[in-house]
Amino acid sequence: MPKFSVDYSGLENKIYKKAYRLADVKDQLETVAFDIVRFKDHDHGADLWQVQSADDGDYIVALYNGDGEEKTAAIWNVTVMKTGGDLQVSYKGDPIVRVAASRLGIPFAELNRIPDYLPTKLAENKKLVKALLNELSASAKNEVLKKYPELV
Numbered sequence: 001m002p003k004f005s006v007d008y009s010g011l012e013n014k015i016y017k018k019a020y021r022l023a024d025v026k027d028q029l030e031t032v033a034f035d036i037v038r039f040k041d042h043d044h045g046a047d048l049w050q051v052q053s054a055d056d057g058d059y060i061v062a063l064y065n066g067d068g069e070e071k072t073a074a075i076w077n078v079t080v081m082k083t084g085g086d087l088q089v090s091y092k093g094d095p096i097v098r099v100a101a102s103r104l105g106i107p108f109a110e111l112n113r114i115p116d117y118l119p120t121k122l123a124e125n126k127k128l129v130k131a132l133l134n135e136l137s138a139s140a141k142n143e144v145l146k147k148y149p150e151l152v
Contacts, residue, residue, distance in 0.1 A: 022058035076119035
């Protein structure tokens, strides 16, 4: 029986879509900078894309690696309660803390941008997580740390 080599590069492109024809997705994009765009649907796995020209038309190409860096940020979720100006922070789907944006010094006009960057910051910064947990009462903080000891 002959041995066959399998080319996984096509599979990787299907899983981690790294390029689209600009004409196909133009109505789903918003411009961030001169040639940098992102999808309006807040797809955190594919935050920034760059417009590049090719012989057969314009394409958008991903500026991220499909290595799973978004997986660590995906465990954190931030929901904005716009009527009250509160932030609901959840970890692995469980609500952890609700804090007023005004208490954090965040202007009301900036609230819609918080869910775009705060989950990533929480995944990267242990001091920020600790400060967030300090917003809880002592008993609530102990319960959270008992359930999620990795947050210490």
